[in-house]
Structures are given as structure tokens and as C-alpha cells.
Amino acid sequence: MGSRPHPDRRRLLRAVAAAGGATLAGCSGTTDETTTTSTATDTPSTTTPSDTSPTLTDTPSTATPSDTSPTPVDPNALTDRATAFVQLLADGAFAAAHDRVAESVAGALSEQRLRNGWQQVTESVGSYRQLTTAEYRGETQGVALVVAVGQFADGRQRFVVGFRDGGIVAFRVRPAERAEWTAPAYADESSFTERTLTLDAPGECSLGGTLTLPTADAAGETVPGVVLVHGNGALDRDATVGPNKPFKDLAWGLASRGVAVFRYDKRTHACEVALADATIDDVTTDDAVTAVDRLRSTDRVDEVFVAGHSFGGLLAPRIATRADSVAGVVLLAAGPTRPIADAIVAQQRHLARLDGTVTDAERQQLDRTRAVAERIRSLDIEDDEVVARLGGDEYYRSLREYDHAETAAALDVPVLVAQGGQDWQVTREADFRRWRSALDGEPNVEFTTYPELNHLFQPSTGKATRQEYFVPDTHVAERLIVDVAGFVTDRG
Known part of the structure; x- marks a missing residue:
């Protein structure tokens, strides 16, 4: 797959952006204005709204x-x-x-x-x-x-x-103007340091990254490390959504508890990517494998874990099988385990029904979403076409050929599967249930649910919407931080 450094990401859009609608298993957000020169289509978006x-x-x-x-x-x-x-x-x-x-x-x-x-x-x-x-x-x-x-x-x-x-x-x-990120109360900034690393990813694409490293209590002390893997969308290293930065929350929270964390800018954020020719490995897997190797080569880091969120969680077992000596895998809201076309329609239907009525405009959008979903199911995609802003024929074909459950079941390392009860993108009923069905009984697998948390593992009450992602100072819940840190340090 060809990638090259992204041109000036702050230039103004000169045309209507590609259409967006349903969201799918990932949260996008960038700190810059995204530039495009495409015209409007009926293709639904498959990312959460960016900031x-x-x-x-x-x-x-x-x-x-x-x-x-x-x-x-x-x-x-x-x-x-x-x-x-x-x-x-x-x-x-x-x-x-x-x-x-x-x-x-x-x-x-x-x-x-x-x-x-x-x-x-x-x-x-x-x-x-x-x-x-x-x-x-x-x-x-x-x-x-x-x-x-x-x-x-x-x-x-x-x-x-x-x-x-x-x-x-x-x-x-x-x-809309957004508030600045503030550190969560559970982060002890005196207990870690941060430094910038560059990830020389496959192809002509260099990814910026940040290593968050706990301070040493004694000479020669080592710590376990975690690589964070994004969901769908052109996400930066912090997985920024509005004023919130879930990956930065995770990094600072875990480092405060003795776990090193490496997070990096996703390829589709840092570089131009020929999505029509890209596979799931081109946009996610290969870079994550490179990140695992990069973290393992860091002084004081011994065992390395992969923690994937959303679509990154779906691919985490694949990443673990292709990287050397991964010590464990954390699946955070991992999915969709359903066919991707089904998930797109279900998410759009959820959004349309939130207020109890479906307007004509929402009904028309649902019809467009169903049409796009059918094209994904049948792989009715032209050679140079990008569907749902994720990829083309090669992307959906490679996703269809990947058996996430079989790959996860074959892992001989510890696996933690975490799910928020307020998550409407990767749901407990449709997606988490499939992970349980596939992996229940495996001695190395743990399952945990958080009834009060959403897709970003933020506190959530009432109807689950995307709007809550944008509420300032809404951090990843400390309960999840504690559980992931315990899972890693007990096995690292």
C-alpha cells in the first residue's frame, strides 16, 4: 500500500466533504482540520464525529x-x-x-x-x-x-x-469551540515521564508517537509495557474526540500504576493513504506490529501487551499472532464481531431512533445506509472506490477473510475482554456476546463489563449518544484503568 507524508492538514476544504452518517467501531478525532476535495456521496461515515x-x-x-x-x-x-x-x-x-x-x-x-x-x-x-x-x-x-x-x-x-x-x-x-484537555484526577504526573518517539512504519510513512514511562524506584528496574491500537478513523496518538483524549487518559493512568505505554498517530492521520487499495493490515495491523517491536526495544520495558480499542480490539488477536512474544492482549470494546454491514445499519438505526421518532430525513439516511451495507456484503465495489470512508474492495475482502474469534481462541497468552454497558457502537448484546460465545471456557481469557460506561469507557447515563464524548473533562473511568493495570502487572 502506498502512503506518503500528509500535505498541509490545515488548508481549507475546497469542496463538500465525503458523506458521513453511521458510525462504526472506532472514534475519530483530530487536532487539525481535515482536508478533502471529494464531492458529496451517499456513503455513510464509519467513524464517530471528530472534533x-x-x-x-x-x-x-x-x-x-x-x-x-x-x-x-x-x-x-x-x-x-x-x-x-x-x-x-x-x-x-x-x-x-x-x-x-x-x-x-x-x-x-x-x-x-x-x-x-x-x-x-x-x-x-x-x-x-x-x-x-x-x-x-x-x-x-x-x-x-x-x-x-x-x-x-x-x-x-x-x-x-x-x-x-x-x-x-x-x-x-x-x-464548535472546544475546551482544553485536563489531566484526570487519577493521574500522578510525578510518577512518570513522557518523550516523543518516531515509528518508522512500513512504506514511506513516519508516525509520531509518545512513550509514557514510569519513573524507576531502583536502578535496573523494569516495567511491563502496553501498545495502544486505535479504532476506525484518522485518529491521532491521543484518540482525540472533542476536548477529550481517551488514549492519553489511558497512558497517564496506566503509567501512574507502573505500566509503560506507547501510543502513536494512526497512519490515516499522519499520512495520505490510498484507501481504495488498502487492506486491514495496511491501515492497522502492520503499524501496530511495528509499534510492539519499538516498545520492546525501549530500555526498562520487558513484557509487551497489545491493548486495542474498538476496531483495534477486533484486530488485536491478529496483531498478537504477527508480533514477536506478546505477553497478553486487552480487547477494549472490541468489535464489531457482527458482519460490518450489519453493524453500520444497526448504528444508524440507533441514532435515528434516539428521540423516539424517525423523521423523513433520518429514514432517507437509513435507506442510503442500507444500500451501502448491501454493497459491502456483496463486495460490489469498483477498483478505485472507497466505501464508507474505510476502504475499498481489498479492505472489506481482507476483513471478511479474518476470523477474529478463531484467532483469539488460538492465542496462548492471557486475554482481557472489556465492555461498556452503555456502548451503542460495539454492543454488549450483539458483539460482546459473540466474544463470550467464542472464548468462554478458555482458561486464559477474562471478561469484564462496566454497566455505566460508554464506548470510550467514559461514565454514561440515560440514552447513549455521541454527544457525551464531547463533554469536557469526561475521562476514561478509573475503574477500567485499575483493571487493565492489574491485568498487565500481574502477568508482566
Whole structure:
């Protein structure tokens, strides 16, 4: 598979991003704006919402100057107009919304582009709920700006609406502002150090990583180590989602309890990847095997464990069989153990039914998701096509050929399977049950459930949604940290 260093990840999107909808067994999130030049499709997304949603419409920020004097700005009126414009989009009244666009940008901000752009938003963060704020922010280059924040079922989006002479000349979608990460209370920063490592992964791709190493109590003291493996999505080393960093929580929590941790940027985050030609090994397995070798070569680290989250957990047994001398495996919300097509549909159905009703827009999205799922089942994928933003024919074919249960059962090292009861992406009923059925009775396998934790092993109550991933200072639960640390240190 070909990979090369990613170009400037902060450049603006110049077109509508690839469609997003259902989420699947992994959480994406990056610290930069993701760039794409693709146009909208009906392909559902298979990652949880990232903290940096793409720019969906990149219309000119200024219109052609008028020969007449500009209309005096009425902040309250513009705020009302911006609110009404967003509401028209939410209602599906794209023609009416387009009527409010200035003639000078009517082509760039066409009705179809509005439709496609709004679809991207709802497929990324769920159905629209309401605007929470709308505020006039002054003028830039003669364009009066209103910034509104919309609440959706699974996240927030910030809308920037620009006016000149009462007409809309700019409309952009940006991530809502997010809070900074803070250390969990269970992390003892005096008990470990961190340093940056570079992972020379297969191909022309160099992955940045961080080693979190417990301080030594005595000369020559060794510690067990853990490699963290991501789920789906272009995730950084911290598995960042909004203001939260689950992998950093894990690293600091485990290191505070005497376990070294190596976490690294996923290939699809750090480099450009030809997803149409990629297999599951190209995007996950091979890099994880390299990370195991890298951690094992680190001074003071003796036994090395693999801890995979979500899709990384599904592949953790495969990683363990291909790496040398792995001491144990931790499967965190490992899945989906169902056929991937079934999981995509189930997750989209869950999102559509959260509020007790299924709108026409949600029903249409479900239909699109089912159509994509059927293509995955039949491998009806063109040679250069990427489906559900994961991969092409080779990806789904390699996944189908991988028997996770058989591979895990064949391991002769300790295995810990952990599952959150509030997890709607990898569920206790559909996925964890299959792990139990396949591995129950194996003397080296332990199972543990956390009824109150979600897919990220964060505390969760009520209806399980993606929105809770974005609540500031929502950390991986200490209970999981303690259990994983105990599993590793007892066997390391």
C-alpha cells in the first residue's frame, strides 16, 4: 500500500466533504482540520464525529463590491436572518434558503450545494435539534458576520453566515469551540515521564508517537509495557474526540500504576493513504506490529501487551499472532464481531431512533445506509472506490477473510475482554456476546463489563449518544484503568 507524508492538514476544504452518517467501531478525532476535495456521496461515515468537522461550504467571503453605498448594519436583524437561514436548511427548504443568497455568489453557493452541505452535517453529527446561540461578530472586509452554534443529536456545529447589503454572501461550517484537555484526577504526573518517539512504519510513512514511562524506584528496574491500537478513523496518538483524549487518559493512568505505554498517530492521520487499495493490515495491523517491536526495544520495558480499542480490539488477536512474544492482549470494546454491514445499519438505526421518532430525513439516511451495507456484503465495489470512508474492495475482502474469534481462541497468552454497558457502537448484546460465545471456557481469557460506561469507557447515563464524548473533562473511568493495570502487572 502506498502512503506518503500528509500535505498541509490545515488548508481549507475546497469542496463538500465525503458523506458521513453511521458510525462504526472506532472514534475519530483530530487536532487539525481535515482536508478533502471529494464531492458529496451517499456513503455513510464509519467513524464517530471528530472534533474538527470539515468545512462544508467554502463560498467567497466577500461579494463583488457594489456601486452603491452599503446598507447600514442592524445586528439584531442580521442575527434573525442568519437564524432563519439555518432553520430553512434544517427544514429541508433549500430552494427558499437559496433565495436568500446574494446573486453575486448564487452559483458558488447553489441550492444543490446547500443540500449536499447540510446532508454532510446531519450525517456527521446526527439530526438537528436547535440553535443554541446566534451572535453578531462585526464586519470583515465589508462582510457582516453572524456566528450561530447548532445543537445536533450527536454534536455541535458552528455556522458562520456573512451578509452584504442584506444578502448572504458567505456560509461556512466550522467545529464548535472546544475546551482544553485536563489531566484526570487519577493521574500522578510525578510518577512518570513522557518523550516523543518516531515509528518508522512500513512504506514511506513516519508516525509520531509518545512513550509514557514510569519513573524507576531502583536502578535496573523494569516495567511491563502496553501498545495502544486505535479504532476506525484518522485518529491521532491521543484518540482525540472533542476536548477529550481517551488514549492519553489511558497512558497517564496506566503509567501512574507502573505500566509503560506507547501510543502513536494512526497512519490515516499522519499520512495520505490510498484507501481504495488498502487492506486491514495496511491501515492497522502492520503499524501496530511495528509499534510492539519499538516498545520492546525501549530500555526498562520487558513484557509487551497489545491493548486495542474498538476496531483495534477486533484486530488485536491478529496483531498478537504477527508480533514477536506478546505477553497478553486487552480487547477494549472490541468489535464489531457482527458482519460490518450489519453493524453500520444497526448504528444508524440507533441514532435515528434516539428521540423516539424517525423523521423523513433520518429514514432517507437509513435507506442510503442500507444500500451501502448491501454493497459491502456483496463486495460490489469498483477498483478505485472507497466505501464508507474505510476502504475499498481489498479492505472489506481482507476483513471478511479474518476470523477474529478463531484467532483469539488460538492465542496462548492471557486475554482481557472489556465492555461498556452503555456502548451503542460495539454492543454488549450483539458483539460482546459473540466474544463470550467464542472464548468462554478458555482458561486464559477474562471478561469484564462496566454497566455505566460508554464506548470510550467514559461514565454514561440515560440514552447513549455521541454527544457525551464531547463533554469536557469526561475521562476514561478509573475503574477500567485499575483493571487493565492489574491485568498487565500481574502477568508482566
